[in-house]
Amino acid sequence: MVSPLDRKLLRDLWRIKGQAAAIGVVIAVGVAMLVMMSGLVTSLVQTRDAYYDRYRLADIFAPATRAPDRLAHRMAAIDGVSAVEPRVTGSALVDLPGLDLPVQAQAVSLPDLSAPRVNDVFLTDGRMIDSDHADEILLLRSFARAHGLRPGDRISATMNGARHGFRIVGLAQSPEFLYTTAPGELIPDDARFGVLWMSRSALSAAYDMEGAFNEALLTLAHGANEAAVLDAVDRLLAPYGGTGAYPVADQTSNRFVSEEISGLEASSAAVPPIFLGVAAFLLYIVISRMVQSEREEIGLMKAFGYTDTEVGVHYFKLVMAVAVGGALAGCLLGIAGGRALVEVYVIYYKFPFLLFQLDPASFAAGVSVSILSASGGGLLVLRRVFLLTPAAAMRPPTPPDYSRAGNIGRALNAWLDQPSRMVLRRITRQPGRMAGAVIGIACGMALSASMITIYAAFDRTIDLTFNVMDRSDVTVSFTNALSDMAVFELRRDDSVILAEPRRHVPAVFRNGLNSHRGVITGIPPGARLGRALDSQQAEIPLPASGIVLSTALADILNVRPGDRLTVEMREGRQPTLQIPVTAVAESLLGAPAYMNLAALNRALGEPGRMSGVLLAIDRDRAPALYAALRNMPMVAGVSLKSEAEAAFLKTMNTGAGAIRYVMGAIAFVITFGIVYNAARIAHAERYRDLASLRVIGFTRAETAFVLLGELAVVTLAALPLGSLLGHYLSFAIAAGFSSELYQIPTIFDPPSHGFAAIVVIGAAAVSGWLVKRDIDRADLVSALKTRE
């Protein structure tokens, strides 16, 4: 038989079901977020690793100019190397019907007779190439999709100055090309960079590489010393134009995917705990107020001789039903949400399969935080009640002492009506309770305000990057560094308003143990189109010696202006320099480094060179310019800023950044939940008072005003506090969203806070309306009958 106490428990739960559900939802959403995000990150990491493993992605990439095949055997003999695959790669320009400009692509060889030992491909459509037919290629599936190409289609491409016709026999994916980024660009774009696989023999013929390779791929045995292998490979390749072997960690696509995943990891480390903390705080407040309102019943049970433990266990069950129920619902919700998200991201990251994995620690954390905060709130009150004698605890609703409030209000009494006075007195008389409600709603406001600020910060990042920092319209890049006289040729074109040379040089930056493989951008003095800017958007002059680092790079390397940096340039004669860092530039995209163009050229011993040009153009005449560029030799690629901006926007809105929308939605749910709970609990506490008011002749509206007025005052008081909290919160959240790929600096953004205030006020209005319905429906007789 169910004991009467347990029956009471069930009935009480049923009675407070609205409130219990409202609390449960808030805690559920907080827990769900934690479970979902950590599951997402765990699953993506697992899936990525499994994909790399199954398709034997190289541990080391070793580019060279031209190395004889026999060198591969010597690499295989290096201690710790488990497999070597020499291959040929080269850049190509693909002509596609209907496009003004050719698209850059990379041609990659596959062994003629066998599957590659390293860097295998995953054939998604069509068939593998037959090395007997030199014109057969596999095309990267995402690129093919972006241009509507299918197996059986023919395309033509320029390789090594000669035009070739190809037949697409299959589409493939590869862990090496999850992301494709055109050389010199920071943002991946499926459409603007392609990969095509050909037989080794055909590609060697096109690039004069018979009997040689220009890139070696290595996998390492378990426990191998990566640094030692890198050194040994570099030594072997040095005579053959090796530009430095690098680990997979520095490989472009992997770096991007890993940065994206660690971006998710960072935001999942930063944001869900904040949300869960807010939910837990709410749980604490609401539970303590809920137990508080049970004070008389607690006293009564004690009067019958129930021990503190028995009473405590009873309420503990009640509280746990709400908290654990909510937390478990949150776990389920988190699993479902995590699964759905992983599926979205798996498609986005182009993983061919999915390993869904949950993080048990997140369940444990979510459930125990809920239990702790709920039992904390419950126990605190129980302890206070237990300290009272049963007689005191049971005393019929002790009319709270409003005598002190009377003094405060006296001056106002003259022009306040009775209900307003009641609102005012309650607020001034129960400051602790009101403060709890204000802080709770302020937390809700803070969540919404900070998430909306983050939305604005993403927009600001795009705006600053593409309208303030980069003012060019077109970027032209060349196959090799050319004489900067070519700029004059471009300037002669009618459509060109401004043309400025740039030079991009790959380099490895080192400071102590910190290093980064990146690019130095050489900028001429007085450049207008793309400059190094400080945080106030003022131009940073580039001195004749020294280097300016972006904030992201300075953070990675842990250097400050004035420090000296070791820079190993990976081009030409590959000089290694000690350069002072002269300033740190605000950059929101990637982790660039800037030098004076002349100084960079001097360091390389190649004066007057450039590798690309930035153009500001007259857009009406663009087609003529494109036609001219198409016929210019040495042009490796032309990219339009509008396309880059679109690609960036897409990256931020579909990649790790997209999670902000999920988080924003959750923030709104929590905000609403908090406000609604505040209204509900106030109603529960004053149910009897309100019924009495109705009985003595107050109208419904007047009665509701007593409660809603309180809610309004509390809500308004919470707004500035919430705004302040939200401002600080937005820094933490922005840090979670910023990665090496892009930074999301936040500033105080009044419209975002205004919008959040509207959200909170809206939530208060809806909650007030819901509660008012209950006030209107109150059964006066039964409300007054029990527990007189």
Added chain:
Amino acid sequence: METLTFRTRELAKVYGEGRSAVHALRGVDLDIPKGEIVVLLGPSGSGKSTLLNIIGGLDRATGGDAFFRDRNLTAMTDRELTRYRRDHVGFVFQFYNLMPSLTARENVELVTEIARDPMDPDTALAMVGLHDRVDHFPAQLSGGEQQRVAIARAVAKNPTVLLCDEPTGALDSTTGRAVLNVLKNVNEKLGATVLIVTHAASQAAMADRVIHFADGGIRKIEINETKLAPEEIEW
């Protein structure tokens, strides 16, 4: 002295401090022999409920001693007081204090559940004439019916002492007499000592002992040589 159920000496209770202090009890000396029916009379605010709360172990005195048999209640720990209430005391409160979320029977079960030697809840409810309302919730009962549930709840545990704060205050005299009859039965059959606080002076006729209370102290104690049966009392 085993024949006394309660004995108080200099029992005092002060609510609050300083200027706003209320002296609810000002040194009460009282002996209540075992098995008696005692009626407490006195004006509102004279401290009757306060006295009942203290000897029932619900509240603590601020001065003096209160003994239950030979045990000093004022020296007991909270745990001992709990044990005492659980094992010995049945309460009928001035405000009925039913659990609104429990039915009449369940309200009684709440007490029989933890009692040592309880009666059947339905029997207790039948004793107060509520056998056909056992499954109703407090909100579905009249004030008098709620009070009768409260009485059933108090007697159902077969208490050693039954402390009743205005048990008939909300009842018409017929029902009131039935309730007093229940109290008398509990006294006679179980040998429970029964204390009844009432404003109806005529109810004093059913008591062995009548205590007149005023201003936190005892004014007068009367011993009834002959008691009337509740049926014979009018108020």
